[in-house]
Amino acid sequence: MAELHRLSLREAARLLRARKVTPAELDGELRSAIARHDPALRAYVRLSDPADEPPAGGPPPKQPLWGLGGALKANICARGLPTDCASRILAGWQPPYDATAVTRLRAAGAHWLGLTNMDEFGMGSSCEHSAYGPTRNPWDPARTPGGSSGGAAAAVAADLAFFALGSDTGGSIRQPAHCCGVVGLKPTYGRVSRYGLVAFASSLDQIGPLAKDVADCALVYSVLAGCDPRDATSLDASPGDPLAAVERPAAGLRVGVPRDALAEGVHPDVVADFESTLEELQEAGARIVEVTLPSLSRAIAAYYVVATAEAAANLARYDGVRYGPRAAGRDYRETVTATRTAGFGLEVKRRILLGTYVLSAGYRDAYYLQAERVRGLVAEDFARAFSACDAVALPTAPAAAFPLGERLADPLQMYLSDVFTVPASLAGLPALTLPTGLDRDGLPLSLQLVGPALAEETLFTLAGAVERARNFRARKEAAWRTRR
Amino acid sequence: MALDAGTIRWLEELAGLELAAAERELLARDLARIVAFVDRLGTGDLPAAAAVRNWGPAEIRRRADEPGPSLPAETSLAATADRAESCFRIPPVPGGEEAERG
Numbered sequence: 238m239a240e241l242h243r244l245s246l247r248e249a250a251r252l253l254r255a256r257k258v259t260p261a262e263l264d265g266e267l268r269s270a271i272a273r274h275d276p277a278l279r280a281y282v283r284l285s286d287p288a289d290e291p292p293a294g295g296p297p298p299k300q301p302l303w304g305l306g307g308a309l310k311a312n313i314c315a316r317g318l319p320t321d322c323a324s325r326i327l328a329g330w331q332p333p334y335d336a337t338a339v340t341r342l343r344a345a346g347a348h349w350l351g352l353t354n355m356d357e358f359g360m361g362s363s364c365e366h367s368a369y370g371p372t373r374n375p376w377d378p379a380r381t382p383g384g385s386s387g388g389a390a391a392a393v394a395a396d397l398a399f400f401a402l403g404s405d406t407g408g409s410i411r412q413p414a415h416c417c418g419v420v421g422l423k424p425t426y427g428r429v430s431r432y433g434l435v436a437f438a439s440s441l442d443q444i445g446p447l448a449k450d451v452a453d454c455a456l457v458y459s460v461l462a463g464c465d466p467r468d469a470t471s472l473d474a475s476p477g478d479p480l481a482a483v484e485r486p487a488a489g490l491r492v493g494v495p496r497d498a499l500a501e502g503v504h505p506d507v508v509a510d511f512e513s514t515l516e517e518l519q520e521a522g523a524r525i526v527e528v529t530l531p532s533l534s535r536a537i538a539a540y541y542v543v544a545t546a547e548a549a550a551n552l553a554r555y556d557g558v559r560y561g562p563r564a565a566g567r568d569y570r571e572t573v574t575a576t577r578t579a580g581f582g583l584e585v586k587r588r589i590l591l592g593t594y595v596l597s598a599g600y601r602d603a604y605y606l607q608a609e610r611v612r613g614l615v616a617e618d619f620a621r622a623f624s625a626c627d628a629v630a631l632p633t634a635p636a637a638a639f640p641l642g643e644r645l646a647d648p649l650q651m652y653l654s655d656v657f658t659v660p661a662s663l664a665g666l667p668a669l670t671l672p673t674g675l676d677r678d679g680l681p682l683s684l685q686l687v688g689p690a691l692a693e694e695t696l697f698t699l700a701g702a703v704e705r706a707r708n709f710r711a712r713k714e715a716a717w718r719t720r721r
Numbered sequence: 722m723a724l725d726a727g728t729i730r731w732l733e734e735l736a737g738l739e740l741a742a743a744e745r746e747l748l749a750r751d752l753a754r755i756v757a758f759v760d761r762l763g764t765g766d767l768p769a770a771a772a773v774r775n776w777g778p779a780e781i782r783r784r785a786d787e788p789g790p791s792l793p794a795e796t797s798l799a800a801t802a803d804r805a806e807s808c809f810r811i812p813p814v815p816g817g818e819e820a821e822r823g
Binding site for chain 1: 724728729732733735736737738739740744747748751752754755756758759760761762763777778781786787789792796797799800801802803809811812813814815817
């Protein structure tokens with residue numbers, strides 16, 4: 238039998254149901270792998286106590302995730318785990334309730350191995366802006382795992398969890414999935430409840446799964462998706478049958494490609510991998526059609542205005558009164574300022590100041606309203622494209638995972654890592670990233686598929702076809718065999 | 722408005738932050754570059770003509786609020802740094818009740 242922690246989620250589930258392994262054995266194997274490998278990676282910031290978070294017991298029931306251990310990004314509330322968003326300002330904070338996503342997965346039989354590292358409050362693309370220090374990329378420890386769900390992606394890639402939950406505001410599931418060679422889905426805005434997700438930018442934030450393959454991702458998503466009266470933006474729409482969608486043929490589906498978006502600043506290895514993946518989609522029966530997304534060039538600017546404006550408002554609640562430690566001050570104002578100054582890291586301060594600036598008197602029209610207009614135009618561009626295709630294909634990032642420290646001194650360069658992921662976020666559309674190949678340095682590359690609202694099933698069908706054609710798992714096993 | 726140190730100080734005041742001098746200098750430089758980049762929102766032909774449009778799935782906007790009970794006071798207060806009976810206790814507010822009494 239293969240090492241148990243290296244199994245996919247569904248392979249492990251099959252062994253559990255066949256009673257060839259128990260949940261406790263599986264959990265023990267995962268925790269032992271974490272103990273061996275995580276000190277070098279630092280994907281986890283806190284492990285759960287098996288006594289508080291035991292794997293399921295009893296005979297195998299029909300719950301789809303029975304006995305399976307997952308990893309949880311440190312901004313998703315779970316009772317018993319300190320949800321500190323990798324920030325000093327929430328140090329030691331224990332959420333008094335479970336996020337709906339956590340509740341749904343627990344009800345499906347899953348348990349949590351621990352909390353994963355992230356850029357503070359989700360603000361970053363490298364997992365370096367964390368009060369805990371950086372997580373390293375399991376493919377190359379000198380590189381970032383991407384961000385902000387970098388710990389989640391690294392844990393799944395290194396076989397230290399069968400799946401993980403992340404959150405995506407402008408690409409925070411998809412970009413780390415790209416960097417670490419795993420599958421990540423940002424669902425349609427409203428598909429998955431945000432109740433219990435610590436807010437960064439409320440009109441953009443979504444919880445989604447990271448998994449070892451497309452079917453595992455579909456399985457976790459099928460449990461996560463659903464209406465929640467606790468989230469006023471939650472959609473009452475059936476997710477359909479995502480697992481069945483993975484097996485459906487892609488024949489006849491039309492994939493739109495905005496080639497003008499690939500014109501500059503994209504690494505040639507990314508372009509080559511993207512084009513060869515499209516050829517294989519074509520061989521699987523999909524039709525490739527040209528589309529244009531003219532507002533894409535303004536999307537990053539619009540995103541960093543909208544997201545920072547919402548962040549400045551959302552993070553105003555951290556005043557040392559309701560949560561976390563309080564710094565000393567002579568009066569209320571001094572106390573609030575001292576608490577926030579000591580509690581927030583540099584990147585969070587940078588974004589709060591930018592958000593405050595774009596909302597301030599005299600600048601709101603020039604920046605915030607202008608950005609909302611661009612947001613509407615990005616959504617219109619996609620709507621126009623979807624009249625000619627069923628999904629749009631884009632790279633996830635302009636290049637493979639970059640070296641640790643490379644972009645810390647240049648925040649604008651860091652923000653541009655998100656150039657291909659923010660458009661779907663601004664438009665509230667579902668987007669899935671799956672690994673497709675390796676670059677010249679042996680680092681993973683990926684394809685991003687963006688669909689119309691609520692069209693996750695279409696994305697799973699196309700992603701299933703790409704995965705069967707590219708067989709990334711075999712490439713990864715061959716690449717990693719030489720490293721072990 | 723240029724994003725000089727004075728502007729950063731004004732933003733700090735609004736945002737409840739107080740940066741060290743070196744941090745202020747660094748962020749002034751970074752923010753000036755970032756704002757120059759987002760200024761591209763105002764270039765070209767689109768912004769004046771484009772209205773603010775709805776962007777999300779239409780179903781979201783049809784939802785009515787569904788109020789539910791809040792957390793019990795004891796639960797909400799469990800994580801506070803300071804409390805008095807069933808309330809959060811905050812430091813004195815200049816010009817507030819205590820100052821008036823004093």
